[in-house]
Amino acid sequence: MKIAMIGTGYVGLVSGTCFAEWGNRVVCVDKNAEKIEQLKQGKLPIYEPGLDKLVERNQIAERLSFTTDLTSAVKGADLIFIAVGTPPRLGSGDADLSFVYMAAQEIAESLEGHPTVVVKSTVPVGTGDVVEKIIAAVRPRGSFSVASNPEFLREGSAIDDFLFPDRVVVGVEGPRALEALTALYSPLARANTPVVVTQRRAAELIKYAANAFLATKITFINELADLCEQVGTDIDDLALGIGLDHRIGQSFLKAGPGYGGSCFPKDTLALLRTAQDYGIALRVVEETVAANEARKRKMALKVIDAVGGDVEGLTIAVLGLTFKPDTDDMRDAPSIPLIETLQRFGAKIRAHDPVGMKNAARVLENVMLLDDPYECVRDADAAVVVTEWESVRQLDLDLMRQLMRSPILVDLRNVFGRGAAQAGFQVSSVGRPASTQSDVTVTIQPVSGDPQPKQQGRGRAGLNAQAKTIMNWN
Structure with a gap:
C-alpha cells in the first residue's frame, strides 16, 4: 500500500x-x-x-x-x-x-x-x-x-x-x-x-480515556506511597500485593515524583475540557491532574527535609532530567518543577542526563548541566535521583560518596536500597520509611500442585521477562 x-x-x-x-x-x-x-x-x-x-x-x-x-x-x-x-x-x-x-x-x-x-x-x-x-x-x-x-x-x-x-x-x-x-x-x-x-467518535474517546486511567493509576500509587511512609511499610510490597490481582495489573504501580511527558498531562486536560463542553464532571480525573501537579513540587520539599530543612546556599545534584528513561523528552518532566522549587528556596543546581541535556538546556535556567554524573555529584550537599536511567542505576555508590560533600541521597525512583545505606548514604526514598531502606526481594511461592505464575510480556520486551525480578515491572 x-x-x-x-x-x-x-x-x-x-x-x-x-x-x-x-x-x-x-x-x-x-x-x-x-x-x-x-x-x-x-x-x-x-x-x-x-x-x-x-x-x-x-x-x-x-x-x-x-x-x-x-x-x-x-x-x-x-x-x-x-x-x-x-x-x-x-x-x-x-x-x-x-x-x-x-x-x-x-x-x-x-x-x-x-x-x-x-x-x-x-x-x-x-x-x-x-x-x-x-x-x-x-x-x-x-x-x-x-x-x-x-x-x-x-x-x-x-x-x-x-x-x-x-x-x-x-x-x-x-x-x-x-x-x-x-x-x-x-x-x-x-x-x-x-x-x-x-465508531470514529468512540475511537477518539478511547485514546483519552486510556491515558486518563493510566495517569490516575500512577497518582493513586503515589498517594499510597505517602501513606506507606507514615504507617511504616514499603510501597513496593503494597504494589506487588495489589498488582498481582489481574483486575488491577502490575504496570504503572511504581511510585515516583509524578507523571510527565507529551501525553498524560495534555490528554487529561483535554479530556476534562471535552467533558465540560458536554456538561459532564470527571471528578476523578480532575483530582488526578491537581494531585500530580502538587506532587512534583512536593518532591522538592522532600529534598529540603532530607538536608535538614534548609537548602539556602546548598548544592543539589539532580540525576536524570527527562520525564522517563530512554527518551530525550523534557515536556512536563517532574525534574522541572522540582528544580525550580529548590532554586526558589536558594539551592544551587547541578544536573546530569544521558541524552536529554540539549532539551533540558531549553527549559532550565541557572542550572549547571554536566555530561559526567560523577562530576555532577562532586562537592554536592545532596544527590537526587529523578529519572531511573540504567546508567544511573549502575553508578558506583562508593565513589559517589567520596565525591560528595554530604552523604545524602534522595531517591525519588527507589532505584537504590540497602546498597546506598551500606555505602554510607543517608537515604530518603518514596513510600519507604527511613528505617527500612532495604533491598529485600518479595518472592512468590506457588502452592504445591499449582501452576507456576505466568510470565507476561510483549514482543522483544516479553522475551526478557523471565530475566527480570517481579518488582521491576515498569
Whole structure:
C-alpha cells in the first residue's frame, strides 16, 4: 500500500517507519525543510532506541522517504495519516487542533481516487467529523473516507509497542475505510492481535480515556506511597500485593515524583475540557491532574527535609532530567518543577542526563548541566535521583560518596536500597520509611500442585521477562 504520513514528530515518524517495515511504501511529510533534510541523511529529531536503524533500513529498501511536498505524497495514496501535533492551548488546556485542520485542508486539495484519511493525532471527540467537513467542502462526499486510528506508543519502547501492541483501535463510518485499515493491519491480525473496530467518535474517546486511567493509576500509587511512609511499610510490597490481582495489573504501580511527558498531562486536560463542553464532571480525573501537579513540587520539599530543612546556599545534584528513561523528552518532566522549587528556596543546581541535556538546556535556567554524573555529584550537599536511567542505576555508590560533600541521597525512583545505606548514604526514598531502606526481594511461592505464575510480556520486551525480578515491572 502507498501511505502518506503527514507530520514527522514522535507519532508520525515511528508509525511511518513501522508501516514501512511491514512492506508498505511510506512517504513522510513535514513543512520543516531542515528537519526533512536531516531525516534524509539519517539524523533523527527525537531519541527512540532502535528507531535510527529502522529508518536507515527502510530508506535503503526504498520503502521510506521524506519530503516537504504534501501534494506529491498524497497523490495516489491509499491511506493518508494525519499525525501532527495537538498541543494544549495556553491558559485553557484545550487541544490546539489548528495543525490538524490545516493538514485536512491541504489534503483535500490534493486527493486522488478514493483514499482513506486517518486521524492518528490525539484529538477530542468529534474532530474526525470536522476533518470530514473540511475535505467535503473541496471534494464530493463518497470520494474519500475519514477514520480514527489512535496510537498507544510509550516513549522509550515505541517500536515494540507498535509492532507488538496490546490492541489496535480503528474508528470507521463506512466499509471502505474498514477494508483499507484491515488490510494495513493484517500483519497484526495474523499474529492474533485484538483489533477493536468501533465508531470514529468512540475511537477518539478511547485514546483519552486510556491515558486518563493510566495517569490516575500512577497518582493513586503515589498517594499510597505517602501513606506507606507514615504507617511504616514499603510501597513496593503494597504494589506487588495489589498488582498481582489481574483486575488491577502490575504496570504503572511504581511510585515516583509524578507523571510527565507529551501525553498524560495534555490528554487529561483535554479530556476534562471535552467533558465540560458536554456538561459532564470527571471528578476523578480532575483530582488526578491537581494531585500530580502538587506532587512534583512536593518532591522538592522532600529534598529540603532530607538536608535538614534548609537548602539556602546548598548544592543539589539532580540525576536524570527527562520525564522517563530512554527518551530525550523534557515536556512536563517532574525534574522541572522540582528544580525550580529548590532554586526558589536558594539551592544551587547541578544536573546530569544521558541524552536529554540539549532539551533540558531549553527549559532550565541557572542550572549547571554536566555530561559526567560523577562530576555532577562532586562537592554536592545532596544527590537526587529523578529519572531511573540504567546508567544511573549502575553508578558506583562508593565513589559517589567520596565525591560528595554530604552523604545524602534522595531517591525519588527507589532505584537504590540497602546498597546506598551500606555505602554510607543517608537515604530518603518514596513510600519507604527511613528505617527500612532495604533491598529485600518479595518472592512468590506457588502452592504445591499449582501452576507456576505466568510470565507476561510483549514482543522483544516479553522475551526478557523471565530475566527480570517481579518488582521491576515498569
